[in-house]
Amino acid sequence: MKLADLNNLTLDNIGSWPWPVRVVVAILVFSLILGLGYWQDISTQEEELAKAQNTEVELKQTFEAKQKKAVNLAALKDQLEDIKQTFGDLLKRLPNKTEVAALLVDISQQGLAAGLEFELFKPGGEVPTDFYVELPIQIQVTGDFHAFGRFISGMSDLPRIVTNHNIHISSRQSGAKLTLETTAKTYRYMDEEEESKKAPSNAPRAK
Numbered sequence: 001m002k003l004a005d006l007n008n009l010t011l012d013n014i015g016s017w018p019w020p021v022r023v024v025v026a027i028l029v030f031s032l033i034l035g036l037g038y039w040q041d042i043s044t045q046e047e048e049l050a051k052a053q054n055t056e057v058e059l060k061q062t063f064e065a066k067q068k069k070a071v072n073l074a075a076l077k078d079q080l081e082d083i084k085q086t087f088g089d090l091l092k093r094l095p096n097k098t099e100v101a102a103l104l105v106d107i108s109q110q111g112l113a114a115g116l117e118f119e120l121f122k123p124g125g126e127v128p129t130d131f132y133v134e135l136p137i138q139i140q141v142t143g144d145f146h147a148f149g150r151f152i153s154g155m156s157d158l159p160r161i162v163t164n165h166n167i168h169i170s171s172r173q174s175g176a177k178l179t180l181e182t183t184a185k186t187y188r189y190m191d192e193e194e195e196s197k198k199a200p201s202n203a204p205r206a207k
Helices: 003-007 011-016 018-073 073-091 095-115 145-156 191-203
Strands: 117-121 132-143 160-170 178-189
Touching: 018 073, 095 117, 095 132, 095 145, 095 178, 132 145, 145 160, 145 178
Parallel strands: none
Antiparallel strands: 117 132, 132 178, 160 178
16 A cells, blocks of 8 residues: 555545555544543542542541540540539538538637637628629638648638638737738528529620
8 A cells, every 4th residue: 555545545435445544543543432431431430439538538537536435435424423423522512501600600610729819700792603602701810830720721621612812921020920811712502592583684684
């Protein structure tokens, strides 16, 4: 077959093309079809496969995280029960309104038992919070370091919760005695009547 014969080839006489030319053209057409099929079909499937693989990794991570939580669920429940019990014990240490007066006597007796002299013992106004009422007490006593230590330790050992704040110790100009100033705070339950009075104050006001 000569080069001039190739120039005479057209689509109109494709049936009369030489056999080798038809084979080459068929291979080229087949390769083109495969290429287009890969581009339109296989490449799309590869993208979907990549997305599925990424989703699989995310699901595995989520599963592992939930599995760890499930393994620790029993321990977390035990911790929650411990917290509830501890919180309940602390609530039991809060006096009600009728027990506050006796608690104030207990605090003053701790100071006297430690050998201190009271110069000020002044309960302040009650401060309501979420579910309890805070009662601050301004205290000023005179004595020595050991007596102060016994007094503070005695208050912390009371069956009811008493905390001390803004502790300040100073010496007098004359004599060997020291002065201790502190704000002791005790707490009590907020009863149902106080809760009901507090609720409307937290409600939004009508405009």
